[in-house]
Amino acid sequence: MKELIEYIVKSIVAEPDKVSITEETDERGLILKLEVAPDDKGRVIGKQGRVAEAMRTILRVKAARAETQVKLEII
């Protein structure tokens, strides 16, 4: 899950070095916490959250195949 988001995010931000994703698990499933450079935040969220929404949709496909739930949080 992490690699998928990492590839997308690092491809669209200006500072790929500052991308950090941490994984946590709770009773519902996996939580991905994404941190990027302040100036890149807009890029990973997108206009009206479009980029974040698209990433979550794609993540859901992978999660559905693995029969689990994944949440993406942008910090």
Place this chain on the structure above:
Amino acid sequence: MEIAAKSVEQAIIEAENRLGVPRDQFDVEVLKEGRTGILGIGDEDAVISVSPLMSVEQDFTQVAVNVLEKLLGLIGIEGRVQVVSEDTSVTLNILGDDLGILIGRCGQTLASLEYIVKIIVSAQLSEWRPLVVDVDGYKRRRCESLERLAAHLAEQVISRRCAMTLEPMIPSERRIVHLALANRSDVTTHSVGEGNNRKVVILLKKK
């Protein structure tokens, strides 16, 4: 394109990822060697400048295919990518078994996948061009059936002399309906509702 990283080697790996092509398909010029300071003081990033070797035209399609293949691999979907080039646009058609999961409800997952491919490609090449991502011709078939539906409903609107509202649809599908009826002199279209609930209304044109 300039890329900065901790070392020249890392910058080259980064370049491969961003361009989506292996090392032998782009030129590298080292602008700064970079160095490691003591205890993190005096660190300097290595900076390289890269330029792809392929022609721009091929480049766009090739980069788009590489990005899509990479994404499919990361999602864990086995599919082949077929390139369908038309005069103004490029369609990447994913072929394989059991790909319904990639289409999603009303094609929303496919729309998200297409959007992600587009933003990655435009970030890599700094240019935006029309690009369609399809699954086994789904969009083409959907487009044809929406055009038939639009024509059929337009007839109903005329015979019943009342407006008709379609099911909620994603923007690209509403666009197909609007365009299908754009040239008619007897009916007109517009959209109502917000977000995922936005739908097309077909109504009689005021004389």
